[in-house]
Amino acid sequence: MTKKGETKAGLYKETLLAGLWRENPVFRLLLGMCPTLAVTAAVKPAFTMGCCVIFVLFCSNIVVSLMRNLLKPHLRILMFTLTIATFVTIADLYLKAFVPDMSETLGPYVPLIIVNCIIICRAEACASKNGLAVSIIDAVGMGIGFTLTLCLLAGVRELLATGAVCEIAILPLLKEDGWFVPWAAMSMPVGAFITLGLMLGLVNLLSKSKS
Amino acid sequence: MDMVTALVLAFISIVLINNLVFTKFLGICPYLGVSGRIDMAFGMGMAVTFVVTLSGTMTYMIDNWILKELGLEVTRYVCFILVIAGAVQLVEMYLRKFFPSLYESFGIFLPLITTNCAILGLCLFINLWEIDRLLEAVVLSFGAGIGFTMAICIMAGIRENLKLADVPECLKGAPITLITAGLLTLAFMGFAGMIR
Numbered sequence: 001m002t003k004k005g006e007t008k009a010g011l012y013k014e015t016l017l018a019g020l021w022r023e024n025p026v027f028r029l030l031l032g033m034c035p036t037l038a039v040t041a042a043v044k045p046a047f048t049m050g051c052c053v054i055f056v057l058f059c060s061n062i063v064v065s066l067m068r069n070l071l072k073p074h075l076r077i078l079m080f081t082l083t084i085a086t087f088v089t090i091a092d093l094y095l096k097a098f099v100p101d102m103s104e105t106l107g108p109y110v111p112l113i114i115v116n117c118i119i120i121c122r123a124e125a126c127a128s129k130n131g132l133a134v135s136i137i138d139a140v141g142m143g144i145g146f147t148l149t150l151c152l153l154a155g156v157r158e159l160l161a162t163g164a165v166c167e168i169a170i171l172p173l174l175k176e177d178g179w180f181v182p183w184a185a186m187s188m189p190v191g192a193f194i195t196l197g198l199m200l201g202l203v204n205l206l207s208k209s210k211s
Numbered sequence: 212m213d214m215v216t217a218l219v220l221a222f223i224s225i226v227l228i229n230n231l232v233f234t235k236f237l238g239i240c241p242y243l244g245v246s247g248r249i250d251m252a253f254g255m256g257m258a259v260t261f262v263v264t265l266s267g268t269m270t271y272m273i274d275n276w277i278l279k280e281l282g283l284e285v286t287r288y289v290c291f292i293l294v295i296a297g298a299v300q301l302v303e304m305y306l307r308k309f310f311p312s313l314y315e316s317f318g319i320f321l322p323l324i325t326t327n328c329a330i331l332g333l334c335l336f337i338n339l340w341e342i343d344r345l346l347e348a349v350v351l352s353f354g355a356g357i358g359f360t361m362a363i364c365i366m367a368g369i370r371e372n373l374k375l376a377d378v379p380e381c382l383k384g385a386p387i388t389l390i391t392a393g394l395l396t397l398a399f400m401g402f403a404g405m406i407r
Contacts, residue, residue: 030385033239034328077322078296085289093285108335111288115326117240188400189234193393200386201379208381 012137019141025118026149026196027203032118036150037192038109043166045105046154050147052091052110057119057139059087064127065135071128080123081114088113118146157195161186218350225354228403231329232362233396235336238329241320242363243388252367254313255320256360258302260353263330265298266291267352270334271345291334292325299325329359365395 025031032053039049060083071079092110095103103110113119122142127135155165160183163171172178185191231237241255270291278284303321306314314321324330333355342348369391378387 030243031240033243034236034332037239038236077325078293081292081296081325082289085292089285089288092288108332108339111335112237112328112332114288114292115328115331117326120326185397189236189396190393190400192236193389193396197382197386197389197393200389201382204381204386 011134015134015137016141019138019143019145020148021145023142024145024149025121025142026146026153027200029118029121031121032116032146033196034112035109035116036153037189037196039106040150040154040157040192041161041187042158043151043154045102046150047147048095048099048102049106049109050143050150052088052095052113053116053118053146054140054143055091056084056087056113057122057143058136060084060119060123061127061135061139062132064123065130065132068128076124076128077120080120080128084119084123085114118142153192153195153199156199157186157191161191214346218347221347222350222354223405225351226358226361227399228405230358230362230399231332231355232359233392233399235332237332238327238359241323241327242366242392243385244320247367247370249364249367249371251316252363253360255317256356256363258306258317258321259324259327259329259359260356262295262298262302262324262327263333263356263359264349264352265301266295266330267333267337267355268345268349269294269298271337271342271348271352274338287338291331295330295334296325329355362395366392369395 019025023029026033026036035049035053039045060080063083064080067079088111091113092103095106095110122138126138130138159165159170162182163169163173163178163180171180174181183191186195225231229235232239232242238259241259273290273294274287278287278290299322302324303314306317306321333352337348337351342351366388370388373387373391382390
């Protein structure tokens with residue numbers, strides 16, 4: 001009995017850690033690229049986005065896991081998207097009501113969570129095949145992994161574009177008698193693509209030298 | 212005449228200046244996934260153009276003539292995604308019947324057009340920009356599809372040549388594609404000042 005409990009706990013831990021590094025949605029699975037690139041000009045919107053994705057992923061994984069035995073194969077993608085669309089609507093209305101300025105900044109990228117590949121991929125690959133507990137843990141692991149990646153990317157971009165992280169100045173700016181010249185391209189699409197490209201390269205390099 | 216000018220400007224702006232792939236980061240997944248070969252990229256672009264024109268027009272009509280009349284804006288996202296899924300199903304059936312070889316080579320990417328952010332994104336942007344004429348919405352939807360096709364074909368052309376280049380080991384595959392895409396967006400920023 002204890003042995004079974006151990007393996008189960010081991011499975012949970014494994015699932016949780018997979019989302020953080022081994023199967024990190026952005027770096028490893030290359031999923032959810034659109035929001036990753038679009039909202040990472042600064043840390044705050046990136047973090048808000050990450051929280052929305054965690055909420056939606058969590059709820060939709062629960063629902064999909066509960067109805068996994070009722071689904072007809074050819075209708076499942078449609079059912080997934082409808083479930084996700086419902087939760088995204090909830091998240092969107094919540095943001096509009098309580099943090100309107102953040103909702104303004106994120107704009108259409110909140111409803112675009114509906115077509116975020118991470119959520120559909122997890123519904124398909126995990127929630128529709130596993131029980132409730134594994135699905136929930138998988139959602140938490142993947143969600144946190146995604147949020148951390150987003151914040152990391154946003155941190156680098158915000159630092160280079162404005163010399164500040166979370167609007168707290170870190171590098172002394174040239175116009176305030178410092179030395180740092182803000183790198184405007186970093187807050188533009190160019191910065192997003194190139195930073196992510198170089199980061200992916202770095203991750204490849206690190207994981208290769210490890211193994 | 213004013214109408215025609217407005218429509219032409221809307222078309223140019225969505226294809227070049229507000230290109231969904233380069234400035235709004237929409238449709239990145241197929242952009243990175245399918246852009247390996249130029250013929251497939253073109254086929255994909257055509258399929259997306261068709262779906263986006265159809266669903267952009269339909270969502271505009273549904274949104275303005277049904278949802279706003281009835282005060283059901285809350286269900287907007289659910290309705291949009293249903294329309295898109297229906298349009299994709301239509302394309303899938305058509306391709307399977309008339310172009311079976313193309314259908315085979317797309318594989319999983321065809322049903323995944325449903326989750327192509329460019330399509331839902333455009334429907335949302337039409338809503339956000341408060342377009343008030345149906346014709347303008349149609350032109351914008353069609354232009355978005357053409358813009359996507361152009362972006363994905365340029366990328367496929369570059370990637371076919373990139374195979375011959377000596378890329379550092381750790382940058383092979385996705386990283387170098389992203390960096391290339393970054394340089395392309397830089398080029399497309401040059402169009403920004405074209406229309407006041």
